[in-house]
Amino acid sequence: xxxxxxxxxxxxxxxxxxxxxxxxxxxxxxxxxxxxxxxxxxxxxxxxxxxxxxxxxxxxxxxxxxxxxxxxxxxxxxxxxxxxxxxxxxxxxxxxxxxxxxxxxxxxxxxxxxxxxxxxxxxxxxxxxxxxxxxxxxxxxxxxxxxxxxxxxxxxxxxxxxxxxxxxxxxxxxxxxxxxxxxxxxxxxxxxxxxxxxxxxxxxxxxxxxxxxxxxxxxxxxxxxxxxxxxxxxxxxxxxxxxxxxxxxxxxxxxxxxxxxxxxxxxxxxxxxxxxxxxxxxxxxxxxxxxxxxxxxxxxxxxxxxxxxxxxxxxxxxxxxxxxxxxxxxxxxxxxxxxxxxxxxxxxxxxxxxxxxxxxxxxxxxxxxxxxxxxxxxxxxxxxxxxxxxxxxxxxxxxxxxxxxxxxxxxxxxxxxxxxxxxxxxxxxxxxxxxxxxxxxxxxxxxxxxxxxxx
Numbered sequence: 001x002x003x004x005x006x007x008x009x010x011x012x013x014x015x016x017x018x019x020x021x022x023x024x025x026x027x028x029x030x031x032x033x034x035x036x037x038x039x040x041x042x043x044x045x046x047x048x049x050x051x052x053x054x055x056x057x058x059x060x061x062x063x064x065x066x067x068x069x070x071x072x073x074x075x076x077x078x079x080x081x082x083x084x085x086x087x088x089x090x091x092x093x094x095x096x097x098x099x100x101x102x103x104x105x106x107x108x109x110x111x112x113x114x115x116x117x118x119x120x121x122x123x124x125x126x127x128x129x130x131x132x133x134x135x136x137x138x139x140x141x142x143x144x145x146x147x148x149x150x151x152x153x154x155x156x157x158x159x160x161x162x163x164x165x166x167x168x169x170x171x172x173x174x175x176x177x178x179x180x181x182x183x184x185x186x187x188x189x190x191x192x193x194x195x196x197x198x199x200x201x202x203x204x205x206x207x208x209x210x211x212x213x214x215x216x217x218x219x220x221x222x223x224x225x226x227x228x229x230x231x232x233x234x235x236x237x238x239x240x241x242x243x244x245x246x247x248x249x250x251x252x253x254x255x256x257x258x259x260x261x262x263x264x265x266x267x268x269x270x271x272x273x274x275x276x277x278x279x280x281x282x283x284x285x286x287x288x289x290x291x292x293x294x295x296x297x298x299x300x301x302x303x304x305x306x307x308x309x310x311x312x313x314x315x316x317x318x319x320x321x322x323x324x325x326x327x328x329x330x331x332x333x334x335x336x337x338x339x340x341x342x343x344x345x346x347x348x349x350x351x352x353x354x355x356x357x358x359x360x361x362x363x364x365x366x367x368x369x370x371x372x373x374x375x376x377x378x379x380x381x382x383x384x385x386x387x388x389x390x391x392x393x394x395x396x397x398x399x400x401x402x403x404x405x406x407x408x409x410x411x412x413x414x415x416x417x418x419x420x421x422x423x424x425x426x427x428x429x430x431x432x433x434x435x436x437x438x439x440x441x442x443x444x445x446x447x448x449x450x451x452x453x454x455x
Contacts, residue, residue, distance in 0.1 A: 032051065032055055033055075033064050033065070033068060033099065035051060036048050036051050036052055036055075036065075036068045036072070037068065039051065039072075040068070040071060040072060040075060043075075045072050045075045045076040046076070048068065048071075048072040048075075049069060049072045049073065049076065052065050052066075052068050052069035052072055053069065056069065061092065063088065063089050063092050063093040063094070063100075064093075064099060064100065066085045066086075066088045066089050066092075066093075067085070067086070067089045067093065067100060067105070069085045070082045070083075070084075070085030070086040070089065071108075073085060074108070074112075079112060079115060079116075079271075079273070080116070082112060083109070083112040083113070083116065086105070086108065086109045086112065087109070089105070090105075090109060093105075102132060103129060103132050103133055106125045106126075106128055106129050106132065107125075107129065109125055110122045110125035110126050110129070110142065113125065114146070115271070115273065115274060116273065117275055117308075119146050119149065119150055122146055123143065123146045123147075126139060126142040126143045126146060127143060129142070130143060135166060136166075137162075137163045137166040137167040137170055137173075138163075140159045140160075140162040140163045140166070141159070141160070141163045141170070141172065141173055143159045144156045144157075144158075144159035144160045144163065144173070144176065145176070147159060148176065148180070153180055153183065153184070156176075156180060157177065157180050160173050160176055160177045160180070161177075164177070169200055171197045171200050171201045171204040171206070171207055172197075172204070172206055172207075174193045174194070174196045174197035174200070174207075175193070175194060175197040175206065175207040175209075175210035175211070176210060177193045178190045178191070178192075178193030178194040178197065178210055178211075178214065179210045179213050179214060181193060182214045182217065183217070190214065194207065194210065194211055194214065197210075198211075204234070205230050205231055205232075205233040205234040205237065206231065206234040206236060206237045208227045208228070208230035208231040208241075209227070209228065209231035209234070209237040209240060209241050209244070211227040211231075212224045212225075212226075212227030212228040212231055212241065212244055212245075213244065215227055216244065216247070216248055216251075221248045221251060221252050224244070224245075224248050225245055225248050225249075228241040228242070228244050228245040228248070229241075229245070231244075238268050239265050239268045239269055239274075239276045239277070239280070240276055242261045242262070242264050242265035242268060242280070243261070243262065243265050243276060243279060243280050243283065245261045246258040246259075246261035246262045246265065246280075246283055246284075247283070249261060250283070250287070255287050255290060255291055258283070258287055259284060259287045259288070259291075262280045262281075262283050262284035262287065263284060265277075265280035266280045266281060266284065272303065272306070272307055273307040273308075278304055278307065278308055278311060281300045281301075281303055281304050282300070282304060282311070282312065282314070284300050285297040285300035285301050285304075285317070288300065289317075289395055292334065292335050292336065292337075292393075293335070294321060294331070294334050294335050295335070297317075297321075298318070298321055301314050301317050301318050302318065305318060317395070320395065320424070321334075327448055327451075327452075328455075329448065329451035329452050329454075329455045330423065330444075330447075330448050330451060332344060332451075332455075333393060333423065333447075333451055334393055334423055338362055341362075341366075341367060341391075341393070342360060342362055342367055344451070344454075345360070345366075345367040345369060345389075345391040346360060346369070347454045347455070348391075348421075348450050348451060348454040349369050349371050349389055350374070350454075351453065351454040352450040352451070352453040352454040353371075353389075353419075353450065354373070354374045355369075355371035355372065355373060355374055355387055355389070356371055356372050356373075356374045357369050357370075357371045358370050358371055358372055358386075365392055365393075365394055366390065366391045366392045366393050366394070367390075367391040368388070368389070368390055368391075369388075369389040369391070370386060370387070370388055370389075370413055370415065371386070371387050371389060372385070372386050372387070373385050373386075373387070385415075385416040385417070386413070386414060386415040386416060387415055387416065387417050387418070387419060388406060388409055388410055388413060388415040388417070388418040388419070389418070389419045389421065390402070390406060390418065390419070390420045390421065391421050392420065392421065392422040392423065392424070393422075393423050394422075394423075394424060395423075395424055396424060397424055397425045397426060397427045397430070398420060398422050398424065398425070398426045398427065398430050398441075399427050399429065399430055400427065400429040400430045400432070400433045402420060402430065403420070403430050403433040403434050403437075403439055403441075404433060406418040406420060406439050407437065407438075407439060410438060410439075416438060417438045417439070417440065418438065418439045418440070419439075419440050419442055420434075420439065420440070420441050420442065421442040421446075421447050421450070422441075422442070422443060422444065422447065423444055423447060424444065425443065425444070426441050426443065
């Protein structure tokens with residue numbers, strides 16, 4: 001046997017070895033994927049996660065492994081990690097209809113995008129679903145819901161209409177359409193859609209959620225509350241109905257009932273990151289703040305910040321009240337009962353500002369005191385005059401209307417100067433109105449100093 005033959009045999013042997021390795025790998029990978037599937041069916045999510053990670057470590061581009069890792073994370077309640085894996089699959093995967101069925105994948109990733117408030121990404125997935133399954137009404141309904149949530153009402157109306165063309169008895173689409181028509185001032189059409197929904201299925205309680213929204217918008221609060229009570233019977237709409245009930249009670253100044261609704265809404269969800277849970281916490285915090293339960297409000301803002309750092313004005317709220325832990329006097333000022341608050345204001349007036357309270361009135365926004373100069377303090381150069389003191393403990397900035405009101409009351413009460421003391425800030429227009437006028441704005445830091453001095 002010549003050298004050339006030996007080389008040829010070695011070369012052929014090498015090729016066969018490589019092809020055999022590739023073939024074995026290609027056969028072994030599906031088997032491993034099948035193993036992960038079995039683990040998921042058996043509820044062994046940690047083992048499935050470990051197995052999928054093992055495959056990815058060997059081949060980072062194995063999109064099947066990424067897909068099943070995402071499903072394992074989803075089963076384990078790790079939604080954010082699941083979304084990361086499914087994003088990779090969306091970008092790199094080839095949908096074959098068997099191991100990687102596209103419609104189910106799109107529905108899963110769209111739901112995750114919605115959960116994390118990424119509505120545009122969710123919308124793209126649902127629109128793709130309308131192409132993949134053009135005769136499935138729910139796909140159009142999901143598109144309409146996203147448009148509806150983002151106040152794109154014309155687009156939402158068009159997709160609800162497509163739902164009803166495919167499924168004339170779709171109760172949820174009739175109800176949602178009814179709400180949109182109501183907001184478009186098409187009252188008769190709106191009522192007809194809601195009536196149709198209830199007639200089709202009186203026990204479809206999600207319909208009553210939409211009915212409640214209409215009654216709430218029309219200021220029929222008792223009727224809205226009754227509708228939302230029925231809406232709670234639908235598991236999907238329970239949390240939304242409780243939040244809406246809370247807002248009805250807030251509109252009716254029934255804060256305790258509102259708090260009860262928001263607390264129940266939070267308890268109704270096991271996922272702290274859902275938009276509904278975040279909003280329930282936000283509104284509950286507003287109730288706590290309104291009733292001077294600042295510590296509890298801070299707990300809710302911190303819980304919101306843990307899942308959405310920049311949600312609305314939560315960062316500002318936390319910054320505004322951060323001094324509470326360090327300053328007992330300010331905490332007492334903000335959290336005390338009405339009678340205690342009046343005493344704090346009187347004490348601050350006499351001990352820190354050297355004024356003698358003459359007339360004390362509790363107000364919705366705080367406390368108003370007419371006082372005279374005690375004549376034994378060098379805090380001001382002017383003595384033995386009457387002064388008007390406003391003590392505010394509201395969270396919103398003090399507006400120019402307060403300054404204008406103080407100027408008017410100075411004349412009617414024969415006072416020479418007004419002091420507006422606030423635990424919040426002053427708006428730029430309020431500061432401008434007070435310039436060169438007998439009104440002094442006492443901000444948070446200066447108020448803290450006065451409270452410390454008084455206590």
